[in-house]
Amino acid sequence: MNVTRRTFLSASAAAMIGSILLPRNAQAAGYGLTAAPVTLPVVPGQPGTMLWGYNGSFPGPLLRVRQGERLRVALQNNLPQDTTIHWHGIRLPHAMDGVPGLTQLPVQPGESFVYEFDCADAGTFWYHPHAGNPEQVGRGLYGLLIVDEPDPPAVDRDVAWVLSDLRLDRGAQITGDFRNYMDVTHAGRLGNTALINGRLAQPYAVTAGERLRLRLVNTANARIFDLRFTDHAPWLVALDGHPLDAPQRLRSNDRVALGPGMRADLILDLTGEPGRRYPVLDRDFQGREHRLTDLAYGETPMAGAAGRAPRLAANPVAEPDLARAERLPLVLGGGMGVPYALRVDGGPVLDMREAFQKHRMAWSLNGQAMTDHAGHHGHEPLFRLKLGKSYILDVSNDTSRPHPLHLHGHVFRVLNQPGRPWRDTVLLQPGETAQLALLADNPGEWMLHCHILEHQAAGMMATVQVG
Ligand code: C2O
Ligand code: CU
Numbered sequence: 001m002n003v004t005r006r007t008f009l010s011a012s013a014a015a016m017i018g019s020i021l022l023p024r025n026a027q028a029a030g031y032g033l034t035a036a037p038v039t040l041p042v043v044p045g046q047p048g049t050m051l052w053g054y055n056g057s058f059p060g061p062l063l064r065v066r067q068g069e070r071l072r073v074a075l076q077n078n079l080p081q082d083t084t085i086h087w088h089g090i091r092l093p094h095a096m097d098g099v100p101g102l103t104q105l106p107v108q109p110g111e112s113f114v115y116e117f118d119c120a121d122a123g124t125f126w127y128h129p130h131a132g133n134p135e136q137v138g139r140g141l142y143g144l145l146i147v148d149e150p151d152p153p154a155v156d157r158d159v160a161w162v163l164s165d166l167r168l169d170r171g172a173q174i175t176g177d178f179r180n181y182m183d184v185t186h187a188g189r190l191g192n193t194a195l196i197n198g199r200l201a202q203p204y205a206v207t208a209g210e211r212l213r214l215r216l217v218n219t220a221n222a223r224i225f226d227l228r229f230t231d232h233a234p235w236l237v238a239l240d241g242h243p244l245d246a247p248q249r250l251r252s253n254d255r256v257a258l259g260p261g262m263r264a265d266l267i268l269d270l271t272g273e274p275g276r277r278y279p280v281l282d283r284d285f286q287g288r289e290h291r292l293t294d295l296a297y298g299e300t301p302m303a304g305a306a307g308r309a310p311r312l313a314a315n316p317v318a319e320p321d322l323a324r325a326e327r328l329p330l331v332l333g334g335g336m337g338v339p340y341a342l343r344v345d346g347g348p349v350l351d352m353r354e355a356f357q358k359h360r361m362a363w364s365l366n367g368q369a370m371t372d373h374a375g376h377h378g379h380e381p382l383f384r385l386k387l388g389k390s391y392i393l394d395v396s397n398d399t400s401r402p403h404p405l406h407l408h409g410h411v412f413r414v415l416n417q418p419g420r421p422w423r424d425t426v427l428l429q430p431g432e433t434a435q436l437a438l439l440a441d442n443p444g445e446w447m448l449h450c451h452i453l454e455h456q457a458a459g460m461m462a463t464v465q466v467g
Contacts, residue, residue: 029065029066029069029070029071029072030071030072030073031061031063031071031072031073031074032055032073032074032075032076033054033055033060033061033073033074033075033076033085033143034054034055034056034075034076034078035052035053035054035075035076035077035078035079035083035129035141036052036053036056036078036079037050037051037052037053037078037079037080038050038051038052038053038056038057038058039051040053040056040057040058040198041199042058042166042168042172042193042195042198042199042200043168043172043193043200044200046171046172047171047172048172049166049168049172049173049174050173050174051139051140051174052079052136052139052140052141053140053141054141054143057198058140058198059140059142059143059144059162059164059197059198059219060127060141060142060143060144061143062143062144062145062146062160063127063143063144063145063146064145064146064147064148065119065145065146065147065148066119066147066148066150067119067120067121067122067147067148067149067150068118068119068120068150069118069119069147070116070117070118070119071115071116071117071118071119071145072114072115072116073085073114073115073116074112074113074114074115075107075112075113075114075115076112077107077108077109077110077111077112077113078109078110079109079136080109081109081131081132081135081136082100082106082107082108082109082131082132083106083107083129083131083132083136083141084098084099084100084104084106084107084113084129084130084131085098085115085127085128085129085130086098086099086127086128086129086130086408087115087117087125087127087145088125088126088127088128088261088406088424089121089123089125089126089240089241089263089411089424089425090117090119090121090125090145091120091121091317091409091410091411091442092117092118092409093117093442093444094409094442094443094444094445094446096115096116096117097408097409097444097446097447098115098129098130099130099408099447100130100131101372102445102447102463103444106131107131119147120315120316121147121241121242121315121316121317122147122148122149122150122241122312122313122315123146123147123238123240123241123242123243123263123265123315124144124146124160124215124217124238124240124241124263124265125144125145125146125147125241125263126142126143126144126145126162126217126219126261126263127142127143127144127145128141128142128143128219129141130447133453133456133457134178134179134189134221134453134454134456134457135178135179137219137221137453138166138167138174138178138189138221138453139174140166140174140198142162142164142219143162144160144162144215144217146160146215147241149312149313151313152213153213153237153267153310153312154211154305154307154310155211155212155213155267155305156207156210156211156212156302156304156305157210157212157213158212158213158215159212159213159214159215160197160214160215160216160217161196161197161214161215161216161217162195162196162197162198162217162219163194163195163196163216163217163218163219163220163225163258164191164194164195164198164218164219164220164223165190165191165192165193165194165195165220165221165223166191166192166193166195167189167190167191167192167193168191168192168193179360179454179457179458181356183222183454184360184362184454184455184457184458185335185336185356185362185458186335186336186401187222187285187401187452188221188222188260188452188453188454188455189221189222189453189454190221190222190223191220191221191223194223194282194292196292196293201292201293202293203277203293203294203295203296204280204293204294204295204296205296205298206270206272206295206296206297206298207270207297207298207300207301207302207304208270208271208272208273208274208297208298208300208301208302209270209301209302209303209304209306210270210302210304210305211267211268211269211270211304211305211306211307212266212267212268212270213265213266213267213268214234214265214266214267214268215263215264215265215266216256216258216263216264216265216266217258217262217263218258218259218260218261218262218263219260219261220260221260221452221453221454222260222452222453222454223260224257224258224259224260224285224402224404224427225256225257225258225282225292226255226256226257226258226282226283226284227255227256227257227258227280227281227282227292228252228253228254228255228256228280228281228282228283228289229250229252229268229278229280229295230252230278230279230280230281231252231272231278232252232268232269232270232271232272232278232295233249233250233251233252233269233271234249234250234266234267234268234269235247235248235249235250235266235267235268235309235310236248236249236250236256236264236265236266237265237266237267237309237310237311237312238263238264238265238312239262239263239264239265239421239422239423240262240263240411240421240422240423240424240425241263241265241315241424242314242315242317242411242421242422242423243311243312243313243314243315244419244421245314245419245420246311246419247267247309247310247311248418248419249309250266255283257427258427259402259403259404259425259427259451259452260404260451260452260453261404261406261424261425261451262404262423262425262427262451265312267309267310269304269306270295270297270304272295272297273297274297274298274299274300274301275297275298275299276297277294277295277296277297278294278295278297279291279293279294279295280292280293280294280295285402315422317411317422318439318441319413319439320390320391320392320412320413320437320438320439321390321439322390322392322415322437324390325390325391325392325437326389326390326391326392327391327392327394328383328391328392328393328394329366329394329396330365330366330393330394330395330396331365331366331367331395331396331398332363332364332365332395332396332397332398332399332403332405332428332450332460333363333364333365333366333367333398333399334352334362334363334364334369334399334458334459334460335362335363335399335400335401335455336400337399337400337401338398338399338400339352340352340364341355341367342355342361342363342364342367342368342369342459343364343367343368343369344358344359344361344369344371344459345369345370345371345373345379346368346380349367355369355459359371359459360458361458361459362455362458362459363399363450363455363458363459363460364459364460365382365448365449365460365461365462366382366462368382368459368462369458369459369460369461370459370461370462370463371459372457379463381445381462381463381464381465382448382462382463382464383448383462383464383465384464384465385440385464385465385466385467386440386466386467387440387441387443387466387467388439388440388441389439389440390437390438390439390440391437391438391439391440392415392435392436392437393412393434393435393436393437393438394433394435395426395428395433395434395435395436396428396432396433397428397429397430397431397432397433398431399430400430401430401452401455402427402428402429402430403427403428403450403452403455403460404425404426404427404428404450404451404452405425405426405427405428405434405448405449405450405451406424406425406447406448406449406450406451407424407425407436407438407446407447407448407464408424408446408447408448409442409444409446409466410424410438410439410440410441410442410446410466411423411424411438412424412426412436412437412438413436413437413438414426414434414435414436415434415435415436415437416433416434416435417434425451440466440467441466442466443466443467444465444466444467445463445464445465445466446463446464446465446466447461447462447463447464448461448462448463448464449461449462
């Protein structure tokens with residue numbers, strides 16, 4: 001059941017207008033994704049940017065299934081290097097997780113691979129390669145995967161902002177300086193051009209009186225988005241796809257922080273005045289606010305679906321047993337600013353200079369740095385969890401940088417955050433700690449890593465064996 005030429009064309013057309021309007025009742029649960037180079041307009045008035053995309057679009061096509069449905073995707077690799085697809089946040093069987101060397105063989109240029117799995121959880125997810133990550137994601141390979149609730153909340157429009165950035169030169173071309181020393185040892189590859197849905201952020205057209213479901217996804221290599229909707233009070237209803245037990249009302253000074261990999265679903269009532277513009281502000285790592293986009297109101301209001309805060313039904317995630325949970329300390333280490341030592345793939349302890357010069361490693365989990373190669377054969381898991389047992393990861397960030405820590409195959413409750421949300425990725429500021437509770441219920445050896453892809457590539461990565 002490959003995608004037809006017609007749906008292929010309409011997916012590209014949707015990307016052209018820089019806005020993804022999410023069609024209801026998209027029945028197709030079978031897709032084809034061809035990864036290949038493509039040139040598309042990203043910055044108005046500049047020549048097209050050479051990207052790597054799926055089916056000629058950037059971001060890749062929206063994949064959409066109903067909760068409980070099976071998704072089947074045939075990947076064709078027309079890139080000049082190996083690739084895979086990882087289904088970020090989906091709790092699926094290990095063999096479908098898309099980690100080369102760990103869950104499957106890398107898909108070589110010219111080859112294909114079929115992914116097929118059931119989507120038990122509703123929500124906002126995304127997909128991206130897990131091979132040669134910093135470069136492939138940094139060149140634009142990612143897309144949105146939406147799993148629809150059987151009974152979605154009533155809104156006037158269901159829309160997504162795929163938030164990312166690119167590092168472009170003067171001719172609007174992606175710079176080739178992947179994995180350079182500066183990026184790897186500091187904040188990762190921060191782009192210089194912030195994008196919404198694959199285009200330079202433009203004012204976003206809205207109508208007074210309407211209610212939006214706004215799905216935010218951060219697909220950037222390294223940029224943290226920290227958004228504030230001026231003069232609006234959106235409801236935060238889900239994080240990383242999973243509904244909050246109770247929706248949270250955001251006031252004008254509240255922010256939505258999204259590290260790479262993270263998602264948030266908002267219900268946004270457009271309560272502003274017709275004809276006016278309201279900035280959506282982002283805050284950078286130095287604390288400065290700047291305008292990401294505007295909510296640009298049209299002249300004519302409408303009577304929309306506004307009402308009480310919608311409550312989404314919980315996903316079928318099994319609760320960890322907090323009273324019996326075993327605690328596991330997890331220390332994030334390395335990077336510039338704090339002296340450190342680490343072991344590479346279980347080898348001898350190295351100081352920071354040696355670790356980088358010999359192995360290009362700069363970050364660690366519990367003092368261990370894992371290279372890409374080790375993941376491919378006989379690597380020692382950082383933790384061995386018993387199937388059916390509960391655990392609390394006691395995480396501390398002992399570095400001078402924030403890190404979005406991501407676990408595959410499972411979600412965890414973040415015990416130290418309000419409402420104890422389920423998440424698959426948690427952002428830890430420098431010096432911060434977090435308690436992550438989970439039931440180890442999905443057998444296999446799973447990745448645990450920082451989703452700043454340059455940190456992952458430089459050692460902040462491990463595996464967790466379940467069962
Ligand atoms: Cu979204 Cu292991 O990654
Ligand atoms: Cu990191």
